Every structure is written in structure tokens, then in C-alpha cells.
Amino acid sequence: xxxxxxxxxxxxxxxxxxxxxxxxxxxxxxxxxxxxxxxxxxxxxxxxxxxxxxxxxxxxxxxxxxxxxxxxxxxxxxxxxxxxxxxxxxxxxxxxxxxxxxxxxxxxxxxxxxxxxxxxxxxxxxxxxxxxxxxxxxxxxxxxxxxxxxxxxxxxxxxxxxxxxxxxxxxxxxxxxxxxxxxxxxxxxxxxxxxxxxxxxxxxxxxxxxxxxxxxxxxxxxxxxxxxxxxxxxxxxxxxxxxxxxxxxxxxx
Ligand SMILES: C[S@@+](CC[C@H](N)C(=O)[O-])C[C@H]1O[C@@H](n2cnc3c(N)ncnc32)[C@H](O)[C@@H]1O
Ligand SMILES: Nc1nc2[nH]cc(C(=O)O)c2c(=O)[nH]1
Ligand code: SF4
Ligand SMILES: [Mg+2]
Numbered sequence: 001x002x003x004x005x006x007x008x009x010x011x012x013x014x015x016x017x018x019x020x021x022x023x024x025x026x027x028x029x030x031x032x033x034x035x036x037x038x039x040x041x042x043x044x045x046x047x048x049x050x051x052x053x054x055x056x057x058x059x060x061x062x063x064x065x066x067x068x069x070x071x072x073x074x075x076x077x078x079x080x081x082x083x084x085x086x087x088x089x090x091x092x093x094x095x096x097x098x099x100x101x102x103x104x105x106x107x108x109x110x111x112x113x114x115x116x117x118x119x120x121x122x123x124x125x126x127x128x129x130x131x132x133x134x135x136x137x138x139x140x141x142x143x144x145x146x147x148x149x150x151x152x153x154x155x156x157x158x159x160x161x162x163x164x165x166x167x168x169x170x171x172x173x174x175x176x177x178x179x180x181x182x183x184x185x186x187x188x189x190x191x192x193x194x195x196x197x198x199x200x201x202x203x204x205x206x207x208x209x210x211x212x213x214x215x216x217x218x219x220x221x222x223x224x225x226x227x228x229x230x231x232x233x234x235x236x237x238x239x240x241x242x243x244x245x246x247x248x249x250x251x252x253x
Pocket of ligand 2: 011012013014015030098099126247252253
């Protein structure tokens with residue numbers, strides 16, 4: 001079983017805020033898959049979007065040392081499991097599968113999630129959720145899920161409304177399978193309030209929402225709070241929160 005990897009490292013989960021299902025501030029081992037089918041204008045992992053250009057992957061030798069070793073792609077499942085296990089600091093809340101888009105490599109992702117369960121770890125899936133048919137394959141192995149709702153201003157794909165509906169379908173699948181699931185909406189200064197209302201109406205009664213300003217932040221505080229209020233009025237005041245990419249302020253991975 002082969003995987004196109006980007007990196008494996010140990011850090012704190014820096015996103016998700018305080019809504020139910022969030023792992024913010026929890027220690028995780030991050031497994032970043034190479035390759036994505038979307039192209040968000042603000043993506044902070046752009047160098048990993050084209051998997052064919054990710055010729056090698058890196059794994060931390062020791063957490064927070066900035067020391068890495070490199071291996072050629074594709075990686076074997078055993079190599080990735082070894083890289084994860086050597087980063088097990090004994091205080092790991094869950095393994096985060098991110099990217100790129102982890103669900104695109106659904107067979108190796110599934111095998112890795114199964115292996116991590118066997119080894120006693122919980123699985124945290126970080127995904128755009130745009131491919132519900134692939135989400136179905138791993139939903140039963142997912143303990144926690146953070147699903148992005150791609151705003152129009154992300155310009156992730158041509159038919160962004162159809163993408164949003166597929167993302168919501170993925171949330172439904174994950175919830176039905178018993179995964180603790182929340183939605184994450186990255187907002188920009190150009191995000192439209194009517195779009196925020198639409199996302200909120202789709203998520204109402206389904207999953208909580210975190211509103212995460214795009215980094216670097218240029219959205220005004222009044223606008224951010226307007227999005228928050230409108231979403232909370234639709235979804236309920238306990239079901240909305242803010243999320244910031246705190247790891248970027250701490251200068252950690
Ligand atoms: C790089 S993505 C990988 C997982 C998956 N492809 C997705 O988009 O959800 C991981 C998370 O980082 C967030 N992110 C990436 N670039 C960002 C930026 N410039 N500002 C805020 N959040 C960002 C994404 O929205 C997503 O929630
Ligand atoms: N510390 C930390 N937290 C994160 N939460 C989501 C991340 C991601 O890139 O998926 C991420 C990341 O790259 N680092
Ligand atoms: S879906 Fe995720 S990895 Fe893909 S371009 Fe958007 S933010 Fe980047
Ligand atoms: Mg990141």
C-alpha cells in the first residue's frame with residue numbers, strides 16, 4: 001500500500017475554537033497527504049496541491065526541534081506508521097489526517113486509520129468534504145471530523161454552490177456514522193453575508209460552525225462579528241464559534 005505524503009509532525013491542534021468536536025489545543029500527530037483537487041486562493045499548503053511535484057516527504061525526528069528527515073514518494077504504509085510512532089509523546093489526543101486532501105487517497109487513508117485504531121489512537125479527519133462518496137469509505141473509522149465549507153471567495157472550484165452541498169452531505173454521512181463533526185468556514189473581507197446565512201441554514205440542526213478568518217487576517221472585526229451573529233441567529237447561540245490559526249502566532253507547525 002503506497003501513499004503520496006507531504007509531512008508527518010507533532011504539534012498542538014491550532015484550529016477549531018471551542019465548538020463541540022473541536023480538538024483545539026490538543027496534542028496531535030499530523031499526517032499531511034500530498035495532492036488536492038481544489039485550489040483555494042488563500043491555501044497555506046499550496047506547495048502540496050500538485051502531488052506529482054511532491055517528490056519527497058519529511059518526518060520530524062523529534063517534536064518542536066525543526067529537525068526533519070526526508071524520504072522519497074511514494075511512501076509505504078509501514079514507513080508512515082513508523083514515522084507516526086516515533087513521534088508518540090504519550091500525550092497524543094488523536095492523529096490528524098490533513099493535506100492536501102487526504103480523502104483523495106482513500107484506500108491508503110482507510111488502511112492507515114484502521115492501523116491507528118488497532119494501535120489505540122483516535123482519528124481526526126481534516127477535509128474539504130467535497131467528495132461524499134469517499135467520505136463514506138472512512139466515516140466509520142473517523143472519531144472527529146473538521147469539514148471545510150468553501151466560501152465563494154475561496155474560488156476553490158467553478159461550481160462552488162454544488163461543492164458546498166456536497167460538503168454538507170459529507171457532514172451528514174460523518175454524523176450518521178457517529179463522528180464528532182464540526183464545519184469550518186474560512187471568511188475573507190469579501191465574504192458575503194447572504195452566503196454566510198445560506199451556510200448557516202444548511203448546517204442548522206446538523207453540526208456546529210466555526211468561523212475562521214483567512215490568514216493573514218484583513219477582515220474587520222465588525223464584519224467578523226456580523227457573520228458570527230447572523231450564523232448564531234440561524235443555528236442557535238451555542239452552535240457557532242470563532243477559530244484562529246493559533247499555531248501561526250506561536251510559530252509552530
Ligand atoms: C490546508 S487544509 C487541508 C485539508 C483540506 N484540504 C481542507 O481544505 O479542509 C487545512 C485547513 O487549513 C485551512 N487554511 C488553509 N489556508 C488558510 C488560510 N490562509 N487562512 C485560514 N485558514 C486556512 C483550511 O481552510 C483547512 O481548514
Ligand atoms: N498546529 C497545527 N494545527 C492545524 N490544524 C489544522 C492544520 C492543517 O493544516 O490541517 C494544522 C497545522 O498545520 N498545524
Ligand atoms: S481544499 Fe484544502 S488543501 Fe486543497 S486548496 Fe483548499 S485549503 Fe488547500
Ligand atoms: Mg495548516
